[in-house]
Amino acid sequence: MIDPIFIAEAAVNGILLGGILALLALGLNLIFGVIDIVWIAYVDLVMLCMYAMYFLVQVYGWPVWAAGLVSLVLGAVLGVGVHLLIITPILGSPPVNQLLATGGLLFFIQSFATFLWTTDHKSVRLSLPSYEVAGIFLPAGRIIPFAISIVAMVALYLFLTRTYMGTAIRAVSQDRDAMRLMGANPQRVYIVTSAVGGLMAGLAGALLIFQYSVHPFFGGQFGPLTFMICVLGGLGNMVGAFIASFIMSEIISVSGVLWSTEMGYVIAFVVFIVMIFARPGGIMAKRQ
Amino acid sequence: MSPGRVVGGLFLAVLVAGPFLPLGVTREYTIHVAVQVLIWSFIGGAWSLMGRFGLVSLGHGAFLGLGAYTSTLLWNFYGLTPWLGAVVAVALTGVFALIVAYPCSRFQVIGHYFGLVTLAVGEVIRLLIIAERNWTGGSLGVSVRSAVGDSAWAIQFADKRVFYYGALVLWLGGLWVWHRLDRSMARSAMEAIGEDETAAASVGIHVSRFKMAITVLSAALTALGGVAYAQYIAYVNPDTLSGIGVSLRIVFAVVLGGMYSLLGPTVGTALTIALGEALRIGFGLKFIGMAETIYGLLLVIFIIFLPSGIYGSIRDAIRRRAAGAPGPPARQASTSRA
Numbered sequence: 222m223i224d225p226i227f228i229a230e231a232a233v234n235g236i237l238l239g240g241i242l243a244l245l246a247l248g249l250n251l252i253f254g255v256i257d258i259v260w261i262a263y264v265d266l267v268m269l270c271m272y273a274m275y276f277l278v279q280v281y282g283w284p285v286w287a288a289g290l291v292s293l294v295l296g297a298v299l300g301v302g303v304h305l306l307i308i309t310p311i312l313g314s315p316p317v318n319q320l321l322a323t324g325g326l327l328f329f330i331q332s333f334a335t336f337l338w339t340t341d342h343k344s345v346r347l348s349l350p351s352y353e354v355a356g357i358f359l360p361a362g363r364i365i366p367f368a369i370s371i372v373a374m375v376a377l378y379l380f381l382t383r384t385y386m387g388t389a390i391r392a393v394s395q396d397r398d399a400m401r402l403m404g405a406n407p408q409r410v411y412i413v414t415s416a417v418g419g420l421m422a423g424l425a426g427a428l429l430i431f432q433y434s435v436h437p438f439f440g441g442q443f444g445p446l447t448f449m450i451c452v453l454g455g456l457g458n459m460v461g462a463f464i465a466s467f468i469m470s471e472i473i474s475v476s477g478v479l480w481s482t483e484m485g486y487v488i489a490f491v492v493f494i495v496m497i498f499a500r501p502g503g504i505m506a507k508r509q
Numbered sequence: 510m511s512p513g514r515v516v517g518g519l520f521l522a523v524l525v526a527g528p529f530l531p532l533g534v535t536r537e538y539t540i541h542v543a544v545q546v547l548i549w550s551f552i553g554g555a556w557s558l559m560g561r562f563g564l565v566s567l568g569h570g571a572f573l574g575l576g577a578y579t580s581t582l583l584w585n586f587y588g589l590t591p592w593l594g595a596v597v598a599v600a601l602t603g604v605f606a607l608i609v610a611y612p613c614s615r616f617q618v619i620g621h622y623f624g625l626v627t628l629a630v631g632e633v634i635r636l637l638i639i640a641e642r643n644w645t646g647g648s649l650g651v652s653v654r655s656a657v658g659d660s661a662w663a664i665q666f667a668d669k670r671v672f673y674y675g676a677l678v679l680w681l682g683g684l685w686v687w688h689r690l691d692r693s694m695a696r697s698a699m700e701a702i703g704e705d706e707t708a709a710a711s712v713g714i715h716v717s718r719f720k721m722a723i724t725v726l727s728a729a730l731t732a733l734g735g736v737a738y739a740q741y742i743a744y745v746n747p748d749t750l751s752g753i754g755v756s757l758r759i760v761f762a763v764v765l766g767g768m769y770s771l772l773g774p775t776v777g778t779a780l781t782i783a784l785g786e787a788l789r790i791g792f793g794l795k796f797i798g799m800a801e802t803i804y805g806l807l808l809v810i811f812i813i814f815l816p817s818g819i820y821g822s823i824r825d826a827i828r829r830r831a832a833g834a835p836g837p838p839a840r841q842a843s844t845s846r847a
Contacts, residue, residue: 259621310813316620317565321764322812324757329805335798437798445632445753452625483640490629490636497626498616 227478233359235474236467240367241429243466245443246450247374247459248421252300254457255394255414258308258319262327263422264447265440266299269330270426272435275343285347293423300419301412308415309408327440334437344434366428373424377417378459390414394457446486449493455503465504469493524677528670540669542786546779547676548738551683553763553774555730558690559723560760560768563703567624567756568631569731574751575602575634576732577739578645584663585654586644591664595736599729606728607721614717617706628753635752650746653739664740672741679737680775683730687771699723765811767818776820 249263260266270292277288307322314322349361381387393400393410400407433439450469454461469489477485496504532539556569579601580594589597609630612618618626638645645651656663666672690696698719701709710716739745749755758781766777784807788800815822 259624307809307813316624317560317760317764318812320565320567320621320624321757321761322809324761325805325808325812327757327805328808329802332798332801332805336796336802337798339797441753445628448625449629452622481640483636487633487636487640490633494626494629494633497618497622498612501616501618501622 228475230358231474231478232471235471237363237367238474239467239470240370241425241432242443242446242450242470243374243463244370244421244425244428245447246454246462246466247377248300248418248425249447250451250454250457250459250462251377251390251414251421252418253451255390256304256308256312256411257397257456258312258316259323259448260303260418261320261323261444261448262303262330262440263418264442264444265327265330266296266303266419266422267426267429267443268334268435268437268439269299270296270423271430271433271439272334272338272343274427274430275345275435278430279343279345289424289427292427293420296419296421296423296426297416298419300415300417300422303419304411304415308411327444331437331440338437340436340438342434342436345430347431362431366431369428370424373421374459374463377421380417381459386410386413446489449490453493453496453504458503461503468504528673537669540673542782544669544672544676544741546775546782547673547680548734548741549759549762549782550775550778551676551680551737552731552734553759553766553778554680554683554687555727555734556759557763557768557774558687558727558730560763561703562699562723563619564720564724565624565760566627566727567753567760568627568629568634569728569759570631570751570753570756571627571634572602572606572728572731573735573738573755573759574638574745574747575605576735577745577750578638579732580736581651581653581739581745582644585651590662591736591740592662595733598736599732602732603725603729606725610721610724611717613724614720619706628756631752631756635747638747638751645747648747650744650749653743653745655743665743676737676741679733684771684775686726686730691771695719695723761808763818765808765818767821767824769817770821770824773818773820777818780819 245264245267249260252258252260252263273292273295274288277283277291278285283291303323303326307326308319311319311322347362349365351358351360352364353359381391389400389405389410390413392405393407393414397407400410429435433442446469450465451462453469454463454465469492472489472492473485475485476488480488527543528536528540552569552573556566559566576595576598579598580591583589583594583597584591609627613623613626639648642648653665656665659666659668698709698714701712701714702716702719706716735750738750762777762781763774764777765781766775767773781804784804785800788803792799811819817825
């Protein structure tokens with residue numbers, strides 16, 4: 222029998238992992254919902270931002286906040302770059318080709334990272350205290366990113382609901398043709414969306430580097446899970462993706478302790494498949 | 510005989526005589542590359558049976574891995590000949606595909622959603638192979654237990670030419686299946702379903718039966734390709750035979766060549782493998798990762814500028830010129846979504 226304290230610790234770790242997954246899913250979900258294209262290479266953009274953090278903080282000794290700002294800007298620039306160079310020419314193509322173009326980008330980023338920085342795992346370690354609450358260890362290095370990611374999600378929510386641009390973004394995600402008929406320019410909305418999505422990737426990269434070591438195949442570790450969370454939550458549904466992140470992270474974390482790491486992921490993926498059949502519009506959608 | 514048939518016949522004659530052509534020291538290597546092209550073209554063709562009707566699977570690695578591991582493990586542990594192992598592998602994968610395809614058609618999972626469900630299925634199989642490491646060897650993979658000398662019973666031969674002819678037969682068989690489907694009523698039915706399921710059902714097409722049948726056929730052929738590849742390489746690994754990486758590689762090759770034409774998957778596979786080999790030889794061990802970098806970049810450029818595939822685009826251009834007038838617009842994949 223497994224000691225309940227391990228399960229409790231796994232559940233707490235699951236919540237912390239959920240915060241990270243929610244942050245990853247947030248930017249992708251925004252792009253997914255508004256532009257209706259799956260950026261297969263999204264987590265690879267996060268990986269590039271993690272490398273930027275690593276070099277600035279660990280190699281050049283920049284303060285963390287300055288490196289974090291650079292990472293945010295880099296993320297936004299990459300987001301706009303991907304949109305203008307790859308997505309814009311294929312907006313009208315069949316979904317397969319759109320999927321594959323970003324898939325080609327994934328190969329490109331992964332291999333170029335291998336070429337530039339080899340496959341060594343690189344990490345930034347900060348010495349932060351660890352707290353013990355009721356026998357469960359809570360490292361500050363995981364709590365602070367969790368808190369920042371919650372703040373970022375609230376900020377994104379306010380941006381989407383309280384500003385003019387945010388309203389335009391939501392309008393496009395609901396009906397892009399009607400938006401064009403109203404005389405609005407979808408391309409501008411797309412660029413802002415890509416920039417915000419990229420910004421989120423930059424933020425995720427800046428926070429993840431303190432918990433995970435970065436290597437060229439980092440995208441494969443979190444990529445599939447991130448798409449699944451977006452779909453599970455309902456495309457473009459921010460609250461749904463947020464809840465879905467925690468469902469997936471709890472499944473992975475708890476069954477990882479009870480069984481094995483791989484089986485944790487297997488169960489999470491099977492839950493995803495079953496949920497697609499049961500609730501194709503995501504967990505927040507009403508059953509048709 | 511039409512000029513097309515003459516060219517095709519000559520091409521086939523070259524392929525059959527290929528291993529005996531005087532290629533000097535590069536012969537072994539050329540045959541090795543050719544076998545890989547033939548097997549992966551066969552797998553790509555199997556994928557395109559579904560892909561051309563809008564069933565874009567991103568998880569064919571699941572079927573490939575299931576097939577390769579079934580025959581390999583049956584041989585390693587029970588000494589069952591891969592000939593029978595292939596039958597078991599194909600049957601098992603067929604049943605597995607049915608289990609995946611039934612709810613997909615029952616709940617009308619199409620478009621992005623179908624892609625993501627199959628992607629998850631591919632990952633599930635890869636992770637299960639890794640998790641069952643006691644007998645699958647986990648992420649280290651497992652070698653096919655070697656028989657003593659050449660053995661038709663174990664499908665193990667020192668001479669690569671045997672594999673070459675086996676792969677050639679397999680490839681031709683795949684083309685035959687593709688051709689038969691292309692000429693059948695099922696193709697019209699499947700195209701109608703790919704365009705609009707509700708409309709297809711309203712004219713009396715049994716939508717789920719067709720979708721399930723094509724999925725099982727595609728999965729079974731993919732499993733057969735997996736068995737063939739495992740026998741040739743004599744080593745199976747969850748990352749090279751299952752999961753996202755290999756699934757995407759199959760799709761890339763097919764889309765690059767063009768999935769709406771008989772030889773599209775073959776042209777795409779041959780080009781991607783040739784490109785990979787050329788870059789690998791060109792850069793050697795000096796710039797690790799550079800070959801794949803250029804490969805990825807070219808993929809993006811090709812998909813943006815030649816969306817209906819290289820072979821598809823060239824063929825359409827020739828046909829337009831032959832007809833002397835603008836031909837029908839190139840068929841596009843259906844853009845329906847759930």
